[in-house]
Amino acid sequence: MIYQLPPLTYRYDALEPYIDSQTMEIHHTKHHAGYVNNLNKLLEGQAKLAERPLEEILADISIVPEDIRQGIRNNGGGHLNHSLFWHIMGPHSGGEPGGILGHVIQTTFGDFSIFKEQFTAAAMSRFGSGWAWLCVDFKGRMEVISTPNQDSPIMLGYRPIVGVDVWEHAYYLEYQNRRAEYLAAWWNVVNWEKAAEVFSHCMDMVAKRP
Ligand code: MN3
Numbered sequence: 001m002i003y004q005l006p007p008l009t010y011r012y013d014a015l016e017p018y019i020d021s022q023t024m025e026i027h028h029t030k031h032h033a034g035y036v037n038n039l040n041k042l043l044e045g046q047a048k049l050a051e052r053p054l055e056e057i058l059a060d061i062s063i064v065p066e067d068i069r070q071g072i073r074n075n076g077g078g079h080l081n082h083s084l085f086w087h088i089m090g091p092h093s094g095g096e097p098g099g100i101l102g103h104v105i106q107t108t109f110g111d112f113s114i115f116k117e118q119f120t121a122a123a124m125s126r127f128g129s130g131w132a133w134l135c136v137d138f139k140g141r142m143e144v145i146s147t148p149n150q151d152s153p154i155m156l157g158y159r160p161i162v163g164v165d166v167w168e169h170a171y172y173l174e175y176q177n178r179r180a181e182y183l184a185a186w187w188n189v190v191n192w193e194k195a196a197e198v199f200s201h202c203m204d205m206v207a208k209r210p
Helices: 021-043 054-059 066-087 099-109 112-125 179-189 192-208
Strands: 130-136 142-148 159-165
Touching: 021 066, 054 066, 066 159, 066 192, 099 112, 099 142, 099 192, 112 130, 112 142, 112 179, 130 192, 159 192
Parallel strands: none
Antiparallel strands: 130 142, 130 159
């Protein structure tokens, strides 16, 4: 499969003042595009591997030939992680999720504010580059986790619902080293309706698992 950079469904300046336009544009057209291009290069001449869904490859990275394994891990993870990141953000967003997603967050963590604290703590304590995630495990249980570099939660047996990029390229232009400020602002661009669709899809996948 030839991977393509997914277009954003909103403008680069749509997340202002929380995430600035220049950061969005560089992040999408340079960083994410770079992962996609590298992934396609790595898969050249790997017809059998390339026909498997990326999720499946990352779920069992040992199937990847050793000489391209780390590259697939970094660039395949980077592609999946960013695709979800753009999808669950948007203008006129923030607040708290309603519906089943809101209910499950409440029953899992006690309260939305406790979830938010745990998620922020996971994002703050990630040393160097990586991500914080709200995930479900193979039984559909909700959990907050963090991954280094571009590792995908899929590599650990989770399905990601919401993730925040804490690589410095995600916030340095606007917030410099102030990750806490970026995270505080980021909650305002989380599109919980989109997250609810992702959650529903994840729970369908969990239900279909033998
Ligand atoms: Mn990034």
